[in-house]
Amino acid sequence: MAVQTQRIPARKRRPGGRLAVLGERDFTWFFLGYATSLVGSSMAPVAVAFAVLDGEGGSGGAGGDSGGGTALGWVMAARILPVVLVLLAGGVIADRLGSRRVMLGSDLLRGLVQALFAGLLAAGHAPVWAMVALVALWGIGEGLFMPAFGAIVPDLVRRKELMADANTLLGLARSVSTVVGPATAGLVTAAWGPATVLLVDAATYGVGAFALARLRRPLRAAAGGGESMIRDVRAGWSEFTSRPWLWITTVQMGLFNLLVWAPFLVLGPLLAQRDLGGARAWGLVMGGYGAGAVLGGLLLLGRTPARPLAVASVAALAWALPSGVLAAGAGLPWVVAGALVAGAGSAVCGTLYNTTTQKWVPVELLGRMTAFGVLGSFALGPLGLAAAGPLAGRFGADAVLLLGAVWQLAAGAVVLAVPAVRNRRWEEGPDS
Incomplete structure (x- = not known):
């Protein structure tokens, strides 16, 4: 029964x-x-x-x-x-x-x-x-x-x-x-x-x-x-840093945007122009990413993994693929395929992170926790966008993209090794 x-x-x-x-x-x-x-x-x-x-x-x-x-x-x-x-x-x-x-x-x-x-x-x-x-x-x-x-x-x-x-x-x-x-x-x-x-x-x-x-x-x-707004921000920061699963994944996303995604957005079109056929090729790559995100969302619909943060962290590893295949000099079909898988991973990762935050953070803190998460995830992105070109000029675009791909795999392995991320189960209630 x-x-x-x-x-x-x-x-x-x-x-x-x-x-x-x-x-x-x-x-x-x-x-x-x-x-x-x-x-x-x-x-x-x-x-x-x-x-x-x-x-x-x-x-x-x-x-x-x-x-x-x-x-x-x-x-x-x-x-x-x-x-x-x-x-x-x-x-x-x-x-x-x-x-x-x-x-x-x-x-x-x-x-x-x-x-x-x-x-x-x-x-x-x-x-x-x-x-x-x-x-x-x-x-x-x-x-x-x-x-x-x-x-x-x-x-x-x-x-x-x-x-x-x-x-x-x-x-x-x-x-x-x-x-x-x-x-x-x-x-x-x-x-x-x-x-x-x-x-x-x-x-x-x-x-x-x-x-x-x-x-x-x-x-x-x-x-x-x-309380004053400054005290509310300080209290929110204290709550944010008291949750290892939250601040660790936020740091991971911040460094991802700095080292992986920003260089890909800047140098990807450059390599597409040089090696893949120009703007049409880059449009196919980004179209593949968007199609993958739609596919990933459809696959996740109706499913809740028992360990959502672990699944999200595994899905985030897919972001290494587009940078890696570009750095390896692969042909356009392989780059589009890598972008497709990365798009699916991004949909799974983003949905599970959002859902677990909403489930495990007390409702009276959600606004501030979301603000710290978004700020931490994207604050370094503009620096990555600005630095990608000069770094590529010094070390080569392939090397910068390869570094990002290796970083994403290594960072994902480190995050998965953290018990607060790997072992946290969906059934657990809000943090007190």
């Missing part, structure tokens, strides 16, 4: 249960709004880039280069820097006010920014300084949104065994948007100009805000307020 009772639930989940999480009304509303806004968000960078490069900014640039690479660099940096600066404050605010309020405000802010941006472009009065200011506000909205997003899923899913499926579907939405969004943006920009794309993005943020407003279930709001 004991064996029977264990098998029946598993059998029920396989045919119709993999999408059972869509039976959770609040999650379904949130998923639809988030997926819609993701498509707009993935379209917008294409429009912004062409707005700058095509000289849509008018005469506001310095030295007549408002439409050139220098101006584009300023605009891109103006979006990223506020995200990093606001993340920790966003985590505190999410824990104090509740995730839905913060995300609703972020969607409204970003939608307003994109509508203003579209209006300026359509009117032909968008100097570079104005674009920098607008994308900085956009970045502030994103920095507030990210920690709140990491904390909201437990509030939306009543059946906690479905949290992994919820995160898998959200990851699938991200993967699909990275393929659909840029392609759509290119077509729309070519036909009607970047202002139209930004107006569409503003509308998708409106859809996201509408979905958040439609949520019925009373969501958790932290009992915030008494």
